Amino acid sequence: AQTVTQSQPEMSVQEAETVTLSCTYDTSESNYYLFWYKQPPSRQMILVIRQEAYKQQNATENRFSVNFQKAAKSFSLKISDSQLGDTAMYFCASVLGAGSYQLTFGKGTKLSVIP
Amino acid sequence: DTAVSQTPKYLVTQMGNDKSIKCEQNLGHDTMYWYKQDSKxxxxxxxxxxxxxxxxxxxxxxxxxxKSPDKAHLNLHINSLELGDSAVYFCASSPQGARFYEQYFGPGTRLTVT
Structure with a gap:
């Protein structure tokens, strides 16, 4: 079984600043994948970034990067140069490898970017 | 051009009714999902x-x-709707092979039961 925990229900950041969203997970498996999804007010779920557990290098996608600490089971998302369009719910999620199809989500962090 | 589509986007209905939500994906994916997002x-x-x-x-x-009539469609039928069924329902799909874990979501269907 997997669990994903996001301990920050809400956060805010000034435009152009950097913010870090926290996520911890628990699994006994060695092969798994981690994701951050963004859900803006439009409701659409958008994949922001993914990390394969077997990769030591932290994933980056433009202004988005992760800090993956496998031993600590931590997977935080850093957003640099925050923009107003980054205002959204952010969900951390995981899926086991070996053909498992079930995405397990955290409860989400509501991020507000303040002009 | 829409990758994963759902109809309808909004659905308001009364308790006890039966309703369906349809989902279609044009990505050629083999796996499809239904998720429920509650009020929280x-x-x-x-x-x-x-x-x-x-x-x-x-x-x-x-x-x-x-119900999945073919691998591009996955519909959700709900009988005897209850107030607690009010939620946003998301359809998603993912490919076979090495990228099986990448799920692409539809726009969601907001169901309101009155």
């Missing part, structure tokens, strides 16, 4: 189909019945 924004998987075969069936009331 918590997302939980309900069902998953792989090549028209049910592979995930979480603990949901048997009033909910998924």
């Amino acid at each position: 924004k918590f997302l939980k998987i309900m069902f998953s189909y792989n090549n028209k075969e049910l592979i995930i069936n979480e603990t949901v009331p048997n009033r909910f019945s998924p």
